[in-house]
Amino acid sequence: MSRWEPDARGRLERAAMDLYSERGFERTTVTEIARCAGLTERTFFRHFADKREVLFAGASTLQDLFVDTLAGVPESAAPIDAVAAALDAAAAVFQGRHEHARQRQMIIVANAELQERELIKLARLSTAIAETLRLRGVPDPAASLAAEAGIAVFKVAFERWIGGTGRPDMPQLIRESLDELKAVTAGR
């Protein structure tokens, strides 16, 4: 980033999100995003591979956070407790981002291609969690099932958070959803 473009990435992201919300993702061009942010297309492409990337740049951060947290949990922990620790770390990322997350969700829900991309993101996250559990010595199918359980809890908590006012916050909704999953699978 050059010193003549302070917070170029943030400005591009805000401009893109506003344009996607106002006129739809398909009908927004990179030229317009750059113009709206007072920057050049070239600067846009220094920060994002394409206009979809603006919405999914956080996916790899989230995945790294999940995997790194999982890898750092003592090996004596039960797989579900390791996954719970990773969910907790991920939940913290969403603190103070409720409006942003809501806006992003509305953009995604309005576009079939973006919805597919979101499903792929979660499927990859599940695969990465299962792989990390296997590296910790958790056998299959327990590794895959603990990963899928974690993604299920994340999805349901996220939908509750997005659909509400932001309170309870993501960390609490994650904990509640995990407790609820435990109750459900126990047949209660």
Add this chain to the structure above:
Amino acid sequence: MSRWEPDARGRLERAAMDLYSERGFERTTVTEIARCAGLTERTFFRHFADKREVLFAGASTLQDLFVDTLAGVPESAAPIDAVAAALDAAAAVFQGRHEHARQRQMIIVANAELQERELIKLARLSTAIAETLRLRGVPDPAASLAAEAGIAVFKVAFERWIGGTGRPDMPQLIRESLDELKAVTAGR
């Protein structure tokens, strides 16, 4: 179906699957599928909306089976037991279809668009299960979590089945995976 085209649908399906396997999904045309099955393109389009539909025609059958079975379980059953009954009914559909399911899976894994479609299919199935549970009086988030748990069990069992010889069969792998999910979420 006209009487001059016995088992047209089955012939089209087998021709399509063989062509998708041999030369890839993208490089196969409806013209070729019809020719290979000894039928016309017009007959193809009487049975399938497009070439992707050949691979996903079973999705709505599976979803109906899940929903109908769920709806028929006594309301006194715990949500997870209702979902287990639906999984059991779905598993029966795969009996004797191991080779077909393996071939289909290899076609799907080779194509990003088909993988996305498969993820969408499972996401819709989860939504339909959650909705049916809500109609049975199961509150959220229990309804969503029981549905997600069911899909997780289905996915993991299906991958184990596809990756193996067909033995143990789907009904058994579904039961094992559900038991394993219960053990995992209980922290074992």
